[in-house]
Amino acid sequence: MSQNKKMVDAITSRDADFAQWYTDLCLKAELMDYSDVKGFIIYRPYGYAIWEGIQDDLNRRLKETGHQNVYMPLVIPESLFQKEKDHVEGFAPETAMITTTGVEELTERLIIRPTSETLFCTHYNKIINSYRDLPKLYNQWCSVVRWEKTTRPFLRGKEFLWQEGHTAHANEAEARKETLDILEIYRKLGEELLAIPFITGKKTEREKFAGAIDTYSIEALMHDGQALQSGTTHYFGQDFAKAFDIKFQDENNKLQYVHQTSWGVSTRLIGAVIMVHGDDEGLVLPPYIAPIQIVIIPIQGNKEIVQTATKTLYQELKDAGFRVLVDDTNKSPGWKFSEYEMKGVPIRIEIGPRDLEKNEVTMVTRYNREKQAYPIDKIVKDMPKILKDMHNTLYERAVTFVQANTYQAKTYDEFKDYIQKGGYVAMSIFGDEAEVIIKQDTTASARVLPFDQTLITDICPVTNKKATQTVWFARAY
Amino acid sequence: MSQNKKMVDAITSRDADFAQWYTDLCLKAELMDYSDVKGFIIYRPYGYAIWEGIQDDLNRRLKETGHQNVYMPLVIPESLFQKEKDHVEGFAPETAMITTTGVEELTERLIIRPTSETLFCTHYNKIINSYRDLPKLYNQWCSVVRWEKTTRPFLRGKEFLWQEGHTAHANEAEARKETLDILEIYRKLGEELLAIPFITGKKTEREKFAGAIDTYSIEALMHDGQALQSGTTHYFGQDFAKAFDIKFQDENNKLQYVHQTSWGVSTRLIGAVIMVHGDDEGLVLPPYIAPIQIVIIPIQGNKEIVQTATKTLYQELKDAGFRVLVDDTNKSPGWKFSEYEMKGVPIRIEIGPRDLEKNEVTMVTRYNREKQAYPIDKIVKDMPKILKDMHNTLYERAVTFVQANTYQAKTYDEFKDYIQKGGYVAMSIFGDEAEVIIKQDTTASARVLPFDQTLITDICPVTNKKATQTVWFARAY
Known part of the structure; x- marks a missing residue:
């Protein structure tokens, strides 16, 4: 059976079986696929492009606030991992370990990073000496491995992609401020990019991160009424600093331990986008995170007038900075409509000879599936406002849903x-x-x-x- | 000893001991640091920013030519890895394996990807059915692990960062064209971003990639007269397709095996930049890859006239899109000069009260350490040409070096x-x-x-x- 054929099959209804709807959508919108190893997924181009959109946006926010990207090793020696007591207790059961290679048995087992606090701490121990070296505001984009028993695409996997920030500060106030500043950056990422209203707050003692003094969280409410923890920030105090001996000379030449934080969001955010906005036709992507914002579908694409109008509109939209795609393959229009609805493309523009006679096209907005005739020469000029209004509407709809629940x-x-x-x-x-x-x-x-x-x-x-x-x-x- | 103190120590002379010069520079320009596991390095912010520059540039070139990013699992089941005979023979000795986790011994060993041909092939087997599904032009940014015996920062490590492209095509001609097109993209990346003249050509049978029919390579010549293989592209023919049963129905409804390629460049490119351009004062970064293109150093920065001029120039350069940094810390000017020379920042602008009286600043170009008085109101306007000329000069200098050797x-x-x-x-x-x-x-x-x-x-x-x-x-x- 060809993949194209599969695409037009409907997915399970959202209210009939939300879990099955989610899995169907992940596969049929071609966001991901399963691999041969249970719990490890393949991020397909369309799913990975959403992650790249999140990376671009968050990188900009983090760089504007003075954060720097680094890359730490994939592996942690077991002895190093065990230095901070609470931390190792929290993660030990989930660790995957390299014990052997093609040429030698290892003398010490190497843990595939489930999170990199211990690596950052070891590095900070080496490079932090004076108050002049502070703060250190480091971030890393990578994948981590946690041997979870039950896994679901994007929500919980044995491997997932994330960013992990690790910062060191001269005093508690500054470190605590960082923890809350990042929480606010995450909240804004939700509001401005994903159209998701995250609620924020502190975690209880039971729910906080292994090794943290305080953990804060952004939580989103899914369509089925369940919450999804979508990102966390942690204030560590000086516990890791003491375990890893990270000291600096302050302005009065006194040796002090640094105060630390860590924080992360992951590909879970893709799951949040799916479950907050999606519907029975498939994905509904808010316009600023959509890898394709506008799809143009020529109707009777063999006619020259249609070809010319399609080409012109595509180029104008592209030059204006929109992410636009033309689908002029020989599949049927109906098949294409279903496909791009499944993929949640915010705007569909159908260009046909009859509409063109009136200098119009048909524009369909994905989230409410409303169709309207639109003057072709107004599209490019109006598009920023169309997308902005759509984003705001999706955000308000999600806010209303949270309030009602x-x-x-x-x-x-x-x-x-x-x-x-x-x-x-x-x-x-x-x-x-x-x-x-x-x-x-x-x-x-x-x-x-x-x-x-x-x-x-x-x-x-x-x-x-x-x-x-x-x-x-x-x-x- | 504080890190700042270390910075001003000279590095080994390039001609006295090239290998030591290289290591000194990697550490003292703060490009990287060693980790607790031999062969795994830490990419510090300055080194990682160079890699991000390469990623941005290459991503643009690849997306313009229709390539899409994906992410495949970190691990490969041992049995899957063994499917293509030549491939497994080439890599088996270098593989690192997960055999156990915090909760269970694994029934099958999982290889940490040394390269992902086998994963892409398994996926292609699932998603390629018809000629309409071709070509598949996938790329992945990730880290890979190869258990190398001798390691050197950026040049050879047990873990390194890279991109690996994997494509599938309907026929040989198209796949062979892809192999050469990517080689040309790599060559241009060298010419236009890194100011490195790569020579290109085919590898001999002895030197080609494990599993390839033909391997092509970009090679750069280091200052010590040694070559550095800086990237490769491979034409696989149908060998992987046969091993992994990747077939498609062609336009005549006949089943055919796809023709495949793979290709990659890695953080080795950072090593190439260091060894092609660097000198006894440290790194020399070509302007388009430099994370900081211009550093402004106020002299007598307590004077208001200096502060105002610094602020204005910084803002103007930033608004014009240059990557610019002001160092107004209380370190001595001489110390700062050494630091940014070590870091290879292309342009240093010293703003002092005496120059300002003449509406001038002192501009120093890193690669030749030439100093000149420069009219302050011409800097922003002239900067694109200054950087372009510098880039061309560095490239020509490297071309001359290759020709002479x-x-x-x-x-x-x-x-x-x-x-x-x-x-x-x-x-x-x-x-x-x-x-x-x-x-x-x-x-x-x-x-x-x-x-x-x-x-x-x-x-x-x-x-x-x-x-x-x-x-x-x-x-x-």
């Missing part, structure tokens, strides 16, 4: 009802103890402690003890 | 003399047999069969048999 619970019964419906449920609880009970009873987990910690109730509805914190809960990926 | 040998004694001097030596030989003798006698290896195969002598000076081919030889890295 966010609840406050004053009793534990209310809480269970809301969790059953799906979405975020805010409740004021007596810390850790309540969190454990809630997880057991409902499978919901604490997503974040919102920055506004106003109590909803004075008493924790779960434990009947005095409420100590307000937490947003949700079932999560 | 390229010889033709008509006797074996002549050949040995020339090889002793360093550089390329062209000789017409009786194939493989002569190549082996030459390697044993002189350690020189066949670099390329130039496209112009005119014979220099009818008889091979080494074997006294009829000469069959003209080969460029050199000692090589």
